[in-house]
Amino acid sequence: MHGIVLFAHGARDPEWARPFEGIRDRIRVRRPEFPVELAFLDFMTPKLDEAVDTLVGKGVAAITIFPLFMAPGGHIRNDLPRIAEELRKSHPGVPIAIQTAIGESPELLEAIAGWILDGVD
Amino acid sequence: MHGIVLFAHGARDPEWARPFEGIRDRIRVRRPEFPVELAFLDFMTPKLDEAVDTLVGKGVAAITIFPLFMAPGGHIRNDLPRIAEELRKSHPGVPIAIQTAIGESPELLEAIAGWILDGVD
Numbered sequence: 001m002h003g004i005v006l007f008a009h010g011a012r013d014p015e016w017a018r019p020f021e022g023i024r025d026r027i028r029v030r031r032p033e034f035p036v037e038l039a040f041l042d043f044m045t046p047k048l049d050e051a052v053d054t055l056v057g058k059g060v061a062a063i064t065i066f067p068l069f070m071a072p073g074g075h076i077r078n079d080l081p082r083i084a085e086e087l088r089k090s091h092p093g094v095p096i097a098i099q100t101a102i103g104e105s106p107e108l109l110e111a112i113a114g115w116i117l118d119g120v121d
Numbered sequence: 122m123h124g125i126v127l128f129a130h131g132a133r134d135p136e137w138a139r140p141f142e143g144i145r146d147r148i149r150v151r152r153p154e155f156p157v158e159l160a161f162l163d164f165m166t167p168k169l170d171e172a173v174d175t176l177v178g179k180g181v182a183a184i185t186i187f188p189l190f191m192a193p194g195g196h197i198r199n200d201l202p203r204i205a206e207e208l209r210k211s212h213p214g215v216p217i218a219i220q221t222a223i224g225e226s227p228e229l230l231e232a233i234a235g236w237i238l239d240g241v242d
Contacts, residue, residue, distance in 0.1 A: 002241050004237060004241060006237070008191065008192070009191075011192070011194045011195070013194065013195075015193075016192045016193070016194050017192070018192065018224070019191055019192045019222070019223075019224025019225065019230060020191075020192070020224070022224070022227075022230045023230050023233050023234050023237070026230060026231060026234035027234050027237060027238060030234065030235075030238060031238055034238070034241060064240060064241050066237050066240065068191055068233070069191065070129065070130075070140055070141075070189055070190065070191055070223070071129070071132070071137045071138070071139065071140045071141070072136075072137070073132045073134065073137050074132070074134075099237075099240055101140070102140075102191070102233060102236075103139070103140025103141070103143070104140065105236055106143070107232075107236060108232060108233065108236055109140060109143045109144050109147060110147060111228075111229060111232040112144050112189070112223065112229065113144050113147035113148050113151065114151075115223075115226055115228060115229055116125060116127070116144070116148060116187050116220075117148060117151060117152055117155070119185060119187065119220050120123050120125060120155060120185050
């Protein structure tokens with residue numbers, strides 16, 4: 001069983017989390033066999049360690065963290081690998097992988113370009 | 122002729138702009154008749170007023186600003202409407218519309234959920 005963490009920046013306004021909740025809910029509907037949890041870097045909870053603890057508590061054999069950031073900045077290049085390294089030490093039996101940012105996926109850049117063109121056509 | 126501004130946060134690392142350049146280039150290839158410019162809130166140039174000036178200089182009849190943010194926080198709720206209001210005063214003949222954030226598009230949330238599931242399957 002593979003666990004998914006959707007990792008977002010966080011903000012003071014609780015409404016800010018809506019898009020990430022929307023992605024989580026879509027994953028749960030489409031593939032309920034994948035446990036999926038949100039996690040936030042700042043301002044919001046759960047934090048990454050809590051989300052990973054939840055997934056490990058559900059018995060996942062591996063975890064992939066998806067950074068839901070448009071572009072890879074300092075949070076993804078510096079903060080996330082550091083936190084992930086600590087998590088790997090706490091959970092040596094569960095491989096923890098980190099995916100690329102959204103804007104590093106050619107498929108999603110194509111989808112965003114298409115959405116923009118639909119908006120002006 | 123309708124002009125497009127792709128509005129992103131900006132960062133100190135020039136590499137950070139790559140995803141937005143990728144979206145711009147895809148739009149230019151798919152629909153070269155739409156003039157499209159990047160604009161950044163902070164750290165990077167051009168700023169929004171420069172991008173709008175460039176499009177107006179190309180003779181666009183209207184402009185749509187697409188905020189390439191995953192979720193609508195203070196930058197989109199407060200900064201962007203304030204800047205857009207100033208731009209409308211400077212360019213009264215060119216309607217300037219603001220689109221929703223990426224994470225407010227159900228179609229893009231679906232695409233992101235699909236990309237995540239492809240990454241763990």
